[in-house]
Amino acid sequence: MKLHQLRALVAIADTGSIRNAARATDLSPAAITKAIRELEEDLNVTLIVREATGVTLTEAGQTLLGHARLTVGQLARARQEMERLSGKRDGTLSIAAVSWVGLTLLGEVVSLFQTRMPEVKIEFFEGLATVSIPRLRDGTLDISIGRTSSVTQTEEFTHVPLFRTGYAVVGRTEHRLAGCRSLHELKDAEWILNRDSSVDELAAANAFTEYCRVYEPRIHISHSSAIALGLVASTDMLTLMPWPLAELLVSKERLTVLPLVDSIAEAEISLIYRRAAPLSNAAKYFVECLTSVIRTSMASEDPFKRRLFHSVECLL
Incomplete structure (x- = not known):
């Protein structure tokens, strides 16, 4: 398996057709087709089925897609981190958060984060398990602030308990x-x-x-x-x-x-991320900002924060 082949598979899954995948990757349709054909020959399985309405992934294709997303995503993050350190680009950070954290503490966390890393672009997702867990697994999400469950309490993830409510x-x-x-x-x-x-x-x-x-x-x-x-x-x-x-x-x-x-x-709300994937510097600093805001908010005399922490138990 080669990286350009995995990228082709991810592009087809994301766009629904070989032509759209070629457009998204700045390659020709013939190059995308060749990459998938070579990948299928290497693995001795059929990965995609061409239909009049587009392309459908087979069961083998869907299984490989999860690994392909993780591999492509991790390499992209490594490149972003190196380019950020060399001053060539700003980098991105993907965060999921449950709605009540988003409406209470997240704004202050982001403001603190931006004082040191204003160049980092942040992408936010709703912190539902159906949204965050698949994205954590395929590497398209850095951190989730979400509910602890039997899925997250495994060797696959690191989780740091934050609140109980x-x-x-x-x-x-x-x-x-x-x-x-x-x-x-x-x-x-x-x-x-x-x-x-x-x-x-x-x-x-x-x-x-x-x-x-x-x-x-x-x-x-x-x-x-x-x-x-x-x-x-x-x-x-x-x-x-x-x-x-x-x-x-x-x-x-x-x-x-x-x-x-x-x-x-x-419910227990935890900070969750993949155990096998190292956090970027931006993600590490976001975690520092989050824990700092939680600790200072606990001792705050602000009526809004006092009311918030009256309705939760802090587990830090």
Whole structure:
């Protein structure tokens, strides 16, 4: 396997056709076709299937794509780091963060980071596991500030616990169930969650897991916090919301926290990155800025920060 062959495979997967891949890589369609053909001959497998609507990757192609992305991404990052050190380019940094961190601490972290590295361009992603974990694996994401799960607590990732927080059940203020005080009263409720509750921290033993087991409620999944919030505000769907986010949004978005006596669930928020991939200097400094802002904010007299840290347990 050669690097230009792996790049061709990644380009085809990203663009959907050989012609578009050639345009994206400044190569000819014949060069892209030759690279893939040679790669298939070397591996003795079929990687792509040409169709009238474009190109589809086979199972072997999809499997190899993950390795190809990681290899191409790591080499690109190494080149960026060397070029940054030689003064030739600014470099980039890819960060994922859960929404409540983005709305509270992230701005101060970025401002501190930019005082020392103003030339670094930052790309942000929502810190949902469905978004961040695949990108961490293929090397297109440097750092995730997200929920700790069984997936991230493996040898594949390094994770540094930052916070622990509970969840509130939230609905619109006019919701017919707004006054309910137990999950039992919500047996006919419809839900929108921004992750699959069967595979993350909500799979642990808690009241909400038991509620799902007993009543099997209809649960819709959103891979966008903004979409989930919009649906909760405009329909009779309920959601689980981390307390810091509930504190921020409830009064602004005409929402209400249901006064449940049940202890719903808890989540641990960690700093997560691939164990096998060395952090760039920019990523290391971003981590320093993040931990510095957390520590200073804990001791702050600012009412906003005092309210924030009243709703979370800091684990640093």
